[in-house]
Structure formats: C-alpha cells, structure tokens
Amino acid sequence: MLSKSQISLIKSLQHKKFRREHQLFVVEGYKSVAEFITSPYSIQTLFYTPAIAAKLPKIPKKLNFQEITVAELEKITGLTTPQDALALVQVPDYTPVVLENIKQKFTLVLDGIQDPGNLGTIIRTADWFGIENIICSTDTVDAYNPKVVQATMGSLARVKVHYTTLTDLLTTLPLPIYGALLNGKNIYTTNFGEEGLIVMGNEGNGLRPDIEQLISEAITIPRVGNAESLNVGIATALFCSELNRKRYK
Secondary structure (H helix, E strand, O other): OOOHHHHHHHHHOOOHHHHHHHOEEEEEOHHHHHHHHOOOOOEEEEEEOHHHHHHHHHOOOOOOEEEOOHHHHHHHOOOOOOOOEEEEEEOOOOOOOOHHHHOOOEEEEEOOOOOHHHHHHHHHHHHHOOOOEEEEEOOOOOOOOHHHHHHHOOHHHOOEEEEEOHHHHHOOOOOOEEEEEEEEEEHHHOOOOOOEEEEEOEOOOEOOHHHHOOOOEEEEOOOOOOOOOOOHHHHHHHHHHHHHHHHOO
16 A cells, blocks of 8 residues: 555656655656666666556566555556556666767767657667667756656666766767758768767757857758758657668668
8 A cells, every 4th residue: 555655755756856856766657667677777666556466577676566556556647547557766877978988889969958758759769779878968858757758668778868068078078079950961961980979959949059169060951841840859860860871881
C-alpha cells in the first residue's frame, strides 16, 4: 500500500525543483522501465500492478519492488492513461564533457530547445543512430521532465544528456562545429568528416548570435516546397541520417 509520503514524493517529481532536490525522476510503462532496469541507471523503487507480476522474475537486477493497485497507480501517474509500472530512477551524475569521450564521433549540441516532445524525439533519434552524447545549453528543457522521458520511449537509458554553458564549451573543444542554419552549405554536398559537433537551435529563434559566431560551418537542409521552417526534431533526424549515410558510401 502506498503511503502518503510516497504519493507526495512521486507527484512532486513532476516539477524540476523537486527532481533536483531529490535527484530522482519518474519513468512510466513497463517497456520503458525495462530499458532502465538493464542500463547503468540506479532504480530506487519499482511500483507495479498485478497485471505484470508474471514479468518481474525476468528482470535481472535486484530491485525494491512494491506491488500496488490500479487505483493507487492512478494517484501517482502523470499520464492520462496509467501504465502498469512506474519507477523512481536516480538522476545520473555525469562527469563534464571531455574531448576524449566525444572525439572520432559526432555529438549533438542543443541551444535552447524548449519543447519536451522535441527533446524526447531528439534523444530517441540519437539512440537510433548511435549517438552517445547530447550536450545542452543550461536553458534547454530538463531531460528528466516526465514528458521528455515518455517521448524517448526508453532511449534516455542509453544516451547521456549533459548541461553546460555552450559558449564556454565550444571555445575549448578542438572539433569542427556544424550549425543548422537557413543560409548555409547544402547538407547533401557537405563532407562532415569523421567527427564534430552538430548544433541545433531553438524552435522559434534558431541559434543565438554568440553561438552562431562559434560555428565552423553553417549547414542547411535545402527547401524545395514552401514551408517556413522544419521542426527541430525532424531537422535533427535528417542531420543524423545524412551523417549515417555518408558512413556507408
């Protein structure tokens, strides 16, 4: 049976302030929870309903399990339709980004991404294309926001998301910096080489001027139709796909 203090804690984790305070975030749905169980993440408590009890012996880790009723799950879920499992997961303490961890590969850099769905899509896309790290500006939406976590469909368990002051970082890393801009070199004719940073800008304003000044090469996805712009999640997917395609040439 859930205690009042447990209910209060779990509901508080919908807010960034309390996620920071408790260093915990919520993952919902058995499939997503299973991704974190088999990852390096540390799970504090796994709450589950009788409907998935039979699956639990298949989980390889020793965890703090707590069976709850559907009615109790409805009290703590952040979803319109509650899933059968909810986990409290510890926020990882990633070390600062260093060159050794990102050289000879491509890394996404996000400047002021605000929409949780967009960040979730970008994390899931990074996972699909084997991108291990995403570096975010400090004002990018929290990767442990429940809406972001849900949108990643478990991919957050495999992609490290770092937050830092981008101007400080970009001036110290000796890597090519490619920026997604409306006026730039055609992405389909660009030789990206074997490593670099791919910088994607805010949904409405693009890259900030101080970040744009640090770009080694501006890259654009050529427009054929009449749309004003591309969703940043879609644009990021196109960049990742193009980087991947060139590996097979």
